[in-house]
Amino acid sequence: MSVSENALAAVVVGQPMLAVGIAGEETKEPVFVHLKTIDMRRMIEWKELIAPAAPSKPRNRDKSKEEQGETHYDDRLLCSLEKYHEPLWEDLAGKPGWKIIVHHDPQQLGALQSRGSISPEHKDEDGVLSFDISFCFHHAYSDGKGGYIFHGDLQRALNNTARPPELQNHILHLATPPLLPPAMDTLIPFTLSWTFILHTIWIEVLKPLLPKRLFRLEPSEADTPWTGAPIDASNPKTHIRTLFKLDNEAQLRGLLTQCRSHGASLTGLLHALIARSLARQVKDRSFRSTTPIALAQYADANIAGSTFTPGKTIHCLVTGLSPLHDLDAIRRLQGNREEGDMRVGDDAAVWAFAQEMTARLRAKTASLPRDDILALSGLIGDWHEFIRSRFGKARDSTWELSNLGSLNAVDAGKSDPKNVFETKAGPNVEEEGRWFIDRAIFTQGTGVGSAICINVAGVAEHGIYVTISWQDGNVDVDLVEKLVDDLQAWITELVEV
Template sequence: MSSNMIDRLRSKKSARSLNDKDKVLRKLSPVECLQAAHYSLGAIIGCAISCRYRIPKALLTSDAAAFQVIVENALARAILQHPLFTVGRINTDSKKQYWVRLDQIDLKNHIEWRTVSDQEAYESILHATLEWQVNEPYTNLETQPGWRAAILQSTDSNFIDVVFAWDHTAADGKSGKVLQDSVFTCLNTPDDNAVIFRDRVFEIPNTELTPPLHHLIKLPVSLHFIVGEFGRDIIASMKAKELPHMATWAPIPTEPSKTSMVAMQVTKKALKPVLDACRQHGTTLTGLMHALIAVSMAKRLAEIKASAFLCGTPVCLRQFQKPGHPSIDLNKTAINSVAYWPFTFDEDLVAKFREQINDAETQRDMSTGLEATVWSSAKAIRDGLSAKLDLGTKNDHIGLAKFVKDWQSFVKDHGKTRSYSWEISNLGVIQGKAEGEGDNWAIESATFTQTAPTFGSALTFSVISAKGGDLTVTNTWQDGVVEEELALGVSSDVEGWLNELGNTGSIRFGAVEMSS
């Protein structure tokens, strides 16, 4: 008997035995299967969100063990609010994977505490922790939920950093923000003894698993759309390398590569004027960032390498929840609920960028033309995203997911060439401030980051801010696939331009050498 057949029999036996014990909850939804395929291929590990929590003064003198219990109790209560963070996943190498009920969670397998004595090294250690989280695969997914947390504290500091990381199969980027919102609320809410610990182990109540996305949101597709998209898919696969926007400068690696990360900051002083300028120009921060990244890419990559760019924006679908599940508020639920919206900076626009970049570099007062083009591009992106949202979920690619039966083959077949040069995932603002002026926990800053996908965008920008704080943007890329000089250069450009816009009201596009 072949080893593959033995593995299949084992998988079936595992599913049956679990089903006999009422452990099998449901099959993965089509959207979850897509993420699971990326995970199985090592193409995407997951996401991570770090929040810096200011500790109430009353707890600063707490015994270390007692303080740990308070934080872990809040985290456990938060986890129990999100069923997809309490389940296991079986048959992970099969076409039919299942979520299974777990009886308990042992925090020894999920939470690491770390005290950093070298204050000068603290930020670099936090950075390394975030980078590790989006590179390290999860273990024992059959018996442990796919999440983990690292809690960092500097000696004698008045804050902790809670780094929450999770397998993208279970939930999207906003889900991590929702989880941190839950942690914040639980920290500021008296313990109701809902969670009983025994040596850092707590029981999971028998609650209903979050339904699959297509049970919560209508995803209708017309026959005309289905035929048109499959036709386009065939043509694109035949002519992929001929399309001007293809990111051939970032080839698909034969094996998954390590994700590297750089973080950028837009100061809270500069952030409000930037957002005001976006509103005045009929766009959003996401639209402006796309346009600025395009300018930086246009001047850092030679035309022979990139004559056009395709970029992507994950769009949250939670607002389209249909009636029928009154107990579920998707805006407060961990789930995969995003569609992907593309935008092309075509050859004419990129050529215009390059011409205006040259003018700005050779003549002192010629940045205004490029700035105007940036704003018009940013507005076009905002208008496109608004039109997408006005259409709702009808005839979206996510509605075609139900037709795919073998997701690993699908991902590999569609991942032979890279289409997207970059994407921007913008989670917006995490509140993190309790009502009133009492001695409460508060979120002072936040950082969001993701695995750089093997088959997806060459650069992945992740955006978040805490209320009243700086804006943090991370950029991730694959080592050996994207040149570090390019990734760091684009990041530096965007950070500098956004802060300059916020501080001076305009952007001067300085000289940058193009790579060959």
């Protein structure tokens, strides 16, 4: 356990955002506060998750026994992670609003601690001992890209093995207040045009005040995006499932090649496939999608100074694009084919939708940091009231697609072919083996956001893993299961071309 505490403490020492608490979170003016000490035992939670033995007879003929065993393990892992999206963070003034969860097979861990050998049924053919380490965080501390930074730092710290001098008897002593990076509205040089300001005032302030029926401003149901059930603040239960995974790097490269040949990105294609599936289940309704966009690359270097380096410093810097997909666009995705014909490879409407979303995302990123709604966020005087005012009302969008891209080989610890952590008997096991990251899984809650969240993460040369999450009671489970079945079938079709 000391190895994990030493490594985590080293990450905290190097990342100022991880070394603070939050005072007055329930007030209009919460602030980060210096924590002079952090008990590292409170920042790590160990959870047993025994890897199941492969079934003697696969239930699914298309999957091997090993693949079905992995699927069962992943399902249990995601079910375990669901509960971490539900509770509020407690004692934020006394401890940071983040923690790591280490899911482990106790039989493997026992062998590691005793420096004994791992029995064949509890290690893979390469003899690699594995843990699933999850970084859970309050959004004030980090965004998804910050999660990648954290895991890269942790991988390096685990391989370094040195104990920071600030760590004594499980307690990390931080005598000097950390130098935090500037807030987003200071760090990102937002600019606004008068056209954008006036349009936003009309949409957000004036239009809602007008009598909709008198001025014929009330949209029909078909023109109102479908977003599931209204926001329910009383039920935080979250569901998470695997949408699909592509751990065959050659297949992933082939899929990316198809996207490029159609002038689309993988994000654009996934938007199109999600819309196609939902269009066949939710009839005669428009949709709205949301795509988070990282802002770190737009940081003003003169303002950041030494306190912020894009790709190196954990921060929460994210905006988004939320276009409306009108009924005509959705009907084109439905097509006139019979229900049984679900092939997508030659569906021009799918690729047209993917191209349009790709173009919209590229236009948005090219325009930043100009005319972004976050530039006006300072006008909201009470964020708690702003969020509470949405309870019981429709959500902003139908689905959110958050694509973190892939963790690079250096941060994954895979740039050196010798950089592996092998479980070997004997006293020199730590000298002979190293830690590396071979997959990334990204999940998030859906409290007041979109009806459905699709989350994409991956590791260079190890493919991608895509999850789907939704709030209990917000959407019909059958709809989600059909969406999962559709995307798994369509992705399989595309990669087998």
